[in-house]
Amino acid sequence: MDHLDALENESIYIFREAQRKFKDLAMLWSIGKDSTTLLWLARKAFFGKVPFPLVHIDTGFKHPMMIEYRDRMAKEWEVDLIVARNEEAIRSGASPEKGRFACCNALKTQGLQQLLDRRGFKGIFLGIRRDEEGSRAKERIFSPRDKNFEWNYKDQPPELWDQFNTSFRPDTHVRIHPLLSWTELDIWEYIRREEIPVCSLYLSKDGKRYRSLGCVPCNFPLASGASTVDEIIEELKVTKTPERAGRAQDHEAAYMMQKLRSLGYP
Amino acid sequence: MSGQDTLRIVIAGHVDHGKSTLIGRLFYDTGSLPEERYREIERTCREQGRPFEFAYLMDALEEEREHNITIDTAQTFFKTSLRPYIIIDAPGHKEFLKNMITGAAAADAAILLVDGAEGVREQTRRHAYMLSLLGLRQVVVAVNKLDLVGFRRDRFEEVEEEIRGFLLSVGIVPAHVVPISAREGDNIATSSERTAWYSGLTLLGALDSFFPTRDIAGLPLRFPVQDIYVGDGKRVYAGRVESGSLRAGSRAVFSPSGKKAVVRSVEKWKQPALPEAHAGECVGVTFTEELFVERGEVLSEEGEAPLAVREISASLFWLGNEPLRLSSRYVLKLATSEVEAVLSAITERIDSSTLEVTERHANRVENLEVANVTFTLLHPIAADTFKENPRLGRFVVEVGEFVAGGGIVREVRSDRPGGATRVVRLTAMMNTEPDGNFIDLSREAGPVEFEVSPGFVARLGEGEKVAIRLCTADQLERISRLAFGYGLGMTFRRGSEGNRVVLFREGPVSQAATEEGFPVI
Structure with missing residues (x-):
């Protein structure tokens, strides 16, 4: 079994375990390469029919090409798509100009929390990876959040032999991370092998491409000539630039990502 | 594409034996530490008037972590010319053993780090024991800080002998014992002239000699x-x-x-x-x-099926804040089975750092201890011994919501043969506890029958009650038949102290009334 097969099987096992243990599941689909790979794996795990809804937290700042791609794929793959927006914050004019931390927290984290409260989801699949950003590396595969959405990273229960912690108090929800062991390069090699369609913003245009997709005002394309998946893979093998270099919220202030994440940011 | 699959490693060892320095060194010597980061460490060390220290890479993050959890874990991936490596757990966590175990349970191989000056210490032994209990067999020992003892061969050999002896007692034969200095880079990527007496592999060479262990070939289908x-x-x-x-x-x-x-x-x-x-x-x-x-x-x-197991004897490590208690009920998870089980024996309680048996036939196992125990399962499950098949020979113990311990199966026993039914005699002579008459069946997972003496019914007729603590639903069914047959009342409660039935009788024998839904004759 090669490396990608091993990762694929690990993720499928996690999906099936979660589906068996939790009634009210949903999956966050940010439209990016990771959560689209996650969606592909969910289709594999459940023989083509994803048994839970997909949630896109729409901040109103997403690139039109992301929205077009989202709607096209949702239709083609026949998924149950929920688009969630923190309408109140959008109406009151939340924007990065008034502070990126507040904007991310209101439009993404609170947008997600409102949806969880409304729909009562008990488990949320997320496409985060250990290698992508500091605080994500310490995650467990099944990671509980309390009713205030907080993550107690200092005292996490052990997780061994694929025996996940799946019984939680009623006021908690659990984040489930089937891609934790994957690297950015694994994702692209898998996308190539499986021929998973990705949003074209990842491909170089006029010497620039997006390494990571986010909101238009806070996400910048990086200099790159990689216009095909093959070229992206070659680029990743030699680059020294971090994946999230173009994501402004990571660099706004020290530890901002970690603060956002301890409050419940994916 | 890389030539070989990623190997997942965990680094274990006593605090201050050089784990941070070794990680920094592994990144640097494999070209996985960005130049920018290297210069940053150099600058900081110079500013503080200290010699260059790789540990600073981790220590700096450590300080940051006092107030947050940022850690540059992209750095936990490094590459040799053979293949990529993942260090599963980076150092510096408060609950270190829980993380070490979480990491080691997913690792293909381990580096056990020992300070060449200090020798084997408490956590060296504890970690080695945990590696053994987790079934990790690909272990390389790195005897570190040899620069502090002048790269003396006799000192290395002393430490080597000590650690080999201990590892042998927990069933591990290290693939290599490598003399190193993580700080100065001896025998990490290249052989050191300062240990000319050593002709074995470098540390990275030793890691490259291991195999990914995901596939289990040659065992029967499970x-x-x-x-x-x-x-x-x-x-x-x-x-x-x-x-x-x-x-x-x-x-x-x-x-x-x-x-x-x-x-x-x-x-x-x-x-x-x-x-x-x-x-x-x-x-x-x-x-x-x-x-x-x-x-x-x-x-x-067919012909290779696992046993339908009713009793499991296991070596278990306990991470729970509350002790593991004899006669208490726990949930065991083994492969995809989940079963309630009663802890029916704690044969030996073991100090996980000295391997000393601290108590035989104990009542409890405390946090960080290891024990040899027996669980009686409330219904049979398919299981193997760890030796026969590791995948079906290991389990975790849940307390409340969380995994609080893990064990490997040493022996399994299947269903009791017929005729081994436990007969419980209910007589007028009952043990009287402060809160009434009490019969404890909570450890009787097998079939149970009741024999009732006339004196028993008479005593209940005098207004006494008897409480029975149950183990299985089958027992509840038998007791309700008994109550029906003898005209007794009963209540059943499932609570924190287990499943409890109370049998009683109200009024004289002739009274025709119902109590709790059961007729009273």
Whole structure:
């Protein structure tokens, strides 16, 4: 079994375990390469029919090409798509100009929390990876959040032999991370092998491409000539630039990502 | 593409024996530490008037972590010319042992780090013991800080002998014992002239000699049912092949139910039906006949089936904040089975750092201790010993919501043979506890029968009550038949202290009334 097969099987096992243990599941689909790979794996795990809804937290700042791609794929793959927006914050004019931390927290984290409260989801699949950003590396595969959405990273229960912690108090929800062991390069090699369609913003245009997709005002394309998946893979093998270099919220202030994440940011 | 699959390693050892420095060194010597980061460490060390220290890479993050959890874990990936490596747990966590165990349980190999000046210490032994309990067999020992003892061969050999002796007592034979200085880079990537007396592999050479251990070849088939998907007019049994291979058309048997079946198809999404699936593969299986088996049943080939196990003796490590207590009830999870079990014996309680047996026939196991224990299961499950098949020979123990311990199965015993039914005599002479008459059946998972003496009924007639603590629903059924037959009242409560039935009798024998839904004769 090669490396990608091993990762694929690990993720499928996690999906099936979660589906068996939790009634009210949903999956966050940010439209990016990771959560689209996650969606592909969910289709594999459940023989083509994803048994839970997909949630896109729409901040109103997403690139039109992301929205077009989202709607096209949702239709083609026949998924149950929920688009969630923190309408109140959008109406009151939340924007990065008034502070990126507040904007991310209101439009993404609170947008997600409102949806969880409304729909009562008990488990949320997320496409985060250990290698992508500091605080994500310490995650467990099944990671509980309390009713205030907080993550107690200092005292996490052990997780061994694929025996996940799946019984939680009623006021908690659990984040489930089937891609934790994957690297950015694994994702692209898998996308190539499986021929998973990705949003074209990842491909170089006029010497620039997006390494990571986010909101238009806070996400910048990086200099790159990689216009095909093959070229992206070659680029990743030699680059020294971090994946999230173009994501402004990571660099706004020290530890901002970690603060956002301890409050419940994916 | 990399030539070989990623190897997952964990670094264990006593605090201050040089783990941070070693990680920094491994990144640097494999070209995995960005130049920018190297210069940053250099600058900081110069500013503080200290010699260059790789540990600073980790220490700096450590300080940051006092107030947050940022850690540059992209750095936990490094590469040799052979293959990529992942260091599963980076250092510096408060609950270090829990993380070490979480990491080691997923690792292919371990580096056990020992300070050459200090020698083997408490956590060296504890970690080594945990590695052994987790079944990790690919271990390299790195005897570090040899620069502090002048690269003396006799000192290295002293430490080597000490650690080899200890490892042997926990069943580990290290593949290599390498003399190193992580700080100065001796025998990490290249052989050091300062240890000319050493002709073995470098540390990276030793790591490159290990193998990924995901695949378990050569063992009998074990396919635990994970879930059942019904749709398109068929039932698909989803699961992962834990060992052996699963072939379409083969005759197979489920354990513990003993149901037999012929495999019709082995399926994956978007792929033509597979002739067979191998260890590690998640597949869906259909059978030629309609079957009804539950999650937790294990498919194997006829003649090679695991036992339907009623009792498990195990070596267990305990991480719970509350002690593990004799006669208490726990949930065990083994492969996809989940079973309630009573801790029926704590044969030996062991100090996990000295391996000393601190108590025999104990009542409790404390946090960080290891013990040899026996669990009586409330219903049978399919299990193997760890020696026969590690995938079905290990389990975790849940307390409340969380995993609080793990164990490896040393011995299994199947259902008691017929005739071993426990007979409980209910007589007028009962042990009287402060809160009344009390019979404890909470450790009797097997079949139970009751014999009732006339004196027993008479005593209840005098207004006494008897409480019975139960283990199985089967016992509840028998007691309710008994109550029905003898005209007794009963209450049943399932609470924090277990399942409890109280038997009583109200009024004289002739009174025709009902109590709690049961007729009183």
